[in-house]
Amino acid sequence: xxxxxAVETHGLTKRYSTGVLAVNDLNLMVKxxxxxxxxxxxxxxxxxxxxxxSGLLHPTAGSATVAGAAPGTPASLxxxxxxxxxxxxxxxxxxxDNLRVVARYSGASRSRIEPVLKQxxxxxxxxxxxxTYSTGMKQRLGVAAALxxxxxxxxxxxxxxxxxxxxxxxxxxxxxxIRREGRTVLLSSHLxxxxxxxxxxxxxxxxxxxxxxxxxxxLRARSGGTAVLVRATPxxxxxxxxxxxxxxxxxxxxxxxxxxxxxxxxAAINRRLVSEGIDVSELRVSEQSxxxxxxxxxxxxx
Amino acid sequence: xxxxxxxxxxxxxxxWANWILFGILLLALLxxxxxxTYIILKNPPxxxxxxxxxxxxxxxVFPENLLPNVLxxxxxxxxxxxxxxxxxxxxxxxxxxxxxxxxxxxxxxRAVLSGKLLNLAIITLFIGIVALGSAALTSYLLxxxxxxxxxxPSAILLLKGFGALWLQLAVWTAFGMFLGIAFRSTxxxxxxxxxxxxxxxxxxxxxxxDTPGVKEFLKFLPxxxxxxxNATFGLTFRGPNANTPPLVDATRGSITLLVYLVLFAVLAxxxxxxxxxxGS
Numbered sequence: 348x349x350x351x352x353a354v355e356t357h358g359l360t361k362r363y364s365t366g367v368l369a370v371n372d373l374n375l376m377v378k379x380x381x382x383x384x385x386x387x388x389x390x391x392x393x394x395x396x397x398x399x400x401s402g403l404l405h406p407t408a409g410s411a412t413v414a415g416a417a418p419g420t421p422a423s424l425x426x427x428x429x430x431x432x433x434x435x436x437x438x439x440x441x442x443x444d445n446l447r448v449v450a451r452y453s454g455a456s457r458s459r460i461e462p463v464l465k466q467x468x469x470x471x472x473x474x475x476x477x478x479t480y481s482t483g484m485k486q487r488l489g490v491a492a493a494l495x496x497x498x499x500x501x502x503x504x505x506x507x508x509x510x511x512x513x514x515x516x517x518x519x520x521x522x523x524x525i526r527r528e529g530r531t532v533l534l535s536s537h538l539x540x541x542x543x544x545x546x547x548x549x550x551x552x553x554x555x556x557x558x559x560x561x562x563x564x565x566l567r568a569r570s571g572g573t574a575v576l577v578r579a580t581p582x583x584x585x586x587x588x589x590x591x592x593x594x595x596x597x598x599x600x601x602x603x604x605x606x607x608x609x610x611x612x613x614a615a616i617n618r619r620l621v622s623e624g625i626d627v628s629e630l631r632v633s634e635q636s637x638x639x640x641x642x643x644x645x646x647x648x649x
Numbered sequence: 650x651x652x653x654x655x656x657x658x659x660x661x662x663x664x665w666a667n668w669i670l671f672g673i674l675l676l677a678l679l680x681x682x683x684x685x686t687y688i689i690l691k692n693p694p695x696x697x698x699x700x701x702x703x704x705x706x707x708x709x710v711f712p713e714n715l716l717p718n719v720l721x722x723x724x725x726x727x728x729x730x731x732x733x734x735x736x737x738x739x740x741x742x743x744x745x746x747x748x749x750x751x752x753x754x755x756x757x758x759r760a761v762l763s764g765k766l767l768n769l770a771i772i773t774l775f776i777g778i779v780a781l782g783s784a785a786l787t788s789y790l791l792x793x794x795x796x797x798x799x800x801x802p803s804a805i806l807l808l809k810g811f812g813a814l815w816l817q818l819a820v821w822t823a824f825g826m827f828l829g830i831a832f833r834s835t836x837x838x839x840x841x842x843x844x845x846x847x848x849x850x851x852x853x854x855x856x857x858x859d860t861p862g863v864k865e866f867l868k869f870l871p872x873x874x875x876x877x878x879n880a881t882f883g884l885t886f887r888g889p890n891a892n893t894p895p896l897v898d899a900t901r902g903s904i905t906l907l908v909y910l911v912l913f914a915v916l917a918x919x920x921x922x923x924x925x926x927x928g929s
Contacts, residue, residue: 363925394927401753403926421755429753432927435746440663451656452754452761492750 351379353500353531354400358409361395361555369395371555372409377533379499382526384546385535388645392555393535394432397504400533401429414500425454428498430506434489438478442469442488445477446495455496463491467521483514490521501525503534507541519545539641553645566640575613577604577620578629585625592619603629653756653764657738661768666737670730671776677726678780682718683710683787691795705886711799712788716810716882719784723814724875727780728821728846731773735825736838738769739917743833748926762921766914769826773818781811806882813878813903820871820906821846823913830917846872858896868896871909877902 354377361370370392377383387393398404400411402419411418414426436445446460464470467487472480480488486506493501506522507515522545525532536542542549543563551559551566559566567573579585586604589597593612598605606616610632620627661667690707697703709718742748751761785801792799801807828838850872857863867873877895895902 398925398927403749403752405923405925419752419757421757421760424753424755427753431749431753433746435750437660437664437747438745439665440660444659444663448656448659449750449754451652451659452751452756454652454755496755 352412353377353379354383354411354413354533356396356400356409356411359396359399359406359411360408361392361399361404362407369555370399370406373552373555373557375550375557377500377531378548379531380529381547382522382532382534382545384542384549385533385552386537386539386542386549386641387535387552388537391537391552391645393537393552394504395555396552397429397431397502397533397535400502401427401431403431414498425496426499427502428493428496428500429502429504430486430489430493431502431504434485434492436477436485436488436492439476441474441476442480442484442491443473445488446473446492449492449495453496459495459497463494466494466524467491468517482509483511483517486510486514486518487521490518494525498530500531500533503532505536506534507536507538515541551641551644559644566644573610574633575606575608575610575616576629576631576633577606577616577627578602579604579620580626580628584623585620588620588623588625589616592616650756650760650763650767653761654767655764656751657764657768658771661738661772664737667734667772670734670737671779674727674730674776675780675783678719678722678784679787681726682722683784683791686710687791687795701886707795708797708799708886709884710788711792711795711797712785712801713799713885715781715785715788716802716806716813717879717884718788719781720810720814720817720879720882723780723817724872724879727818728872728875729843731818731821732825732828732842732846733839734772735769735822735827736829736835736842737825738765739826739829740832740835740838741829743829744835746927752926758922759918762918765826766823766917769822770819773822774815777811777815777818781807781814802882810882813882816903816906816910817875817878820875820910820913823910823917824871827913827917830920864896868901869905871906873897874902874905874909878906 354375356373356375359370359373359375362368373396385393385396395404399406400413400418402424413423416422437448440448443460443464446464447457450457450460461470464473467490469484469487469491472484477485477488486509490503490506493503507518510518519541522532522534534545548560548562549566550557577585582599582602582604586597586599589604589606593606593608613630613632617627617630687707687710690703693703699706708714742751752758802810825838825842828842829835832838832841850870853863854867854870854873858867873896877897878899880895881899897905
């Protein structure tokens with residue numbers, strides 16, 4: 348049986364009038380109840396995609412279903428809470444009054460305002476004008492506004508952008524709370540650590556195209572997964588020897604040979620080096636960092 | 650639409666810029682249109698020259714001339730203030746990016762803009778009532794101070810005059826609102842609107858009103874049609890502009906203004922509905 352989807356896109360494409368192809372034939376599926384990380388470098392098309400899903404942009408081609416309806420329609424927006432790019436509010440209104448405005452537009456009950464202010468830890472600053480807020484407080488008010496209509500699906504664009512380490516930890520905890528409430532979260536980020544710590548599944552976008560999708564572990568495995576690291580002397584001789592032994596190129600990073608091979612070959616590699624009179628001072632198996640996976644995936648497509 | 654209207658009403662009420670604009674309008678109307686005019690005409694300077702005696706001219710601030718006096722202020726300073734008000738209501742949303750915040754909420758784009766339009770219609774109604782009321786009160790006080798006698802126009806005429814006042818306030822507000830959406834910038838919308846009002850239309854109407862061809866074109870401009878409507882409510886004496894008849898009659902003027910009101914609203918809606926928000 349097909350799993351229910353909170354977001355589904357088919358061939359979603361956005362070409363701006365300037366000719367820039369920001370999103371290219373994107374097929375995205377976000378399951379109900381998961382935290383889906385939308386990962387990509389700056390300018391990859393993340394925010395444009397989220398704008399398309401929120402109905403702020405009209406697609407050039409393709410289609411999307413968001414919370415069971417077409418993006419931007421009242422039916423879709425009623426079940427969607429979103430913070431796209433910068434949290435934008437009225438500078439002359441207090442945080443609480445800004446939420447009153449949002450509640451009136453969205454038809455949310457006024458009684459939701461205090462609980463969401465408390466949830467994002469803004470209750471004690473709610474009476475102050477938005478223009479006096481710090482970046483972290485603005486971000487938190489953005490999340491509060493997104494939560495106001497008790498949405499089934501939450502879209503958060505770079506929610507930790509501009510936050511200090513403390514703010515980042517708090518935002519991460521907040522997203523954890525939201526997930527525990529059973530909501531679906533689609534969050535975009537270029538911060539790998541954030542996605543790794545927060546998301547159930549990840550979609551990697553580069554130059555407007557989805558280049559990989561899966562759990563963080565699946566992506567690691569797909570991109571070579573693990574590596575064997577060898578510290579040996581003399582290094583250049585060890586490199587040549589291993590290249591001829593393994594039949595593949597071996598790269599050197601910070602004085603360490605990085606071998607993209609199955610870890611079960613570690614013992615054979617060690618024996619070979621020692622038998623040729625090369626000193627091996629360190630040999631260990633390393634999981635490839637998400638950063639390496641990310642670079643490998645996003646630098647690929649032309 | 651009602652939800653959007655409620656949200657817009659809250660924003661408008663709490664925005665100081667709106668109250669300041671309203672204050673400037675009232676101050677300009679009462680100070681220049683009434684108090685200063687009365688003071689100058691009551692004790693005219695020695696070098697005061699006019700083919701109409703100051704003692705007659707001063708009657709323009711009395712209740713009998715309430716409508717022409719208020720309407721003449723509306724067609725200049727009032728129009729400028731309304732253009733700014735309309736521009737602020739829409740262009741600021743682009744400046745602050747709050748247009749995104751609004752559109753991500755439940756109502757569709759049409760409901761959002763309809764709420765804005767309705768809110769501005771109510772604001773202009775409020776401004777019209779307060780402006781006319783405070784002008785009436787001031788004129789009453791001035792005639793009492795002067796010791797003369799003067800009576801207000803009939804209720805029917807007052808109602809018609811108020812209709813003309815509200816229509817012109819609404820047209821200029823809608824113009825500002827349309828510019829705000831078209832330019833997506835407060836400065837450009839206000840600058841463009843005021844340039845049109847004071848340089849474009851005012852100069853054209855002054856310099857080329859008797860030039861064949863241009864004259865026909867002028868008959869379609871909102872300011873010219875507003876003046877035609879205002880001319881219906883003439884001064885009780887033969888004023889300085891009595892020899893300059895309006896280019897169109899009042900009925901055509903009213904209809905043209907109504908067409909402009911609908912046109913600006915529809916154009917704003919079409920652009921707002923179709924345009925992408927954000928992105929390059």
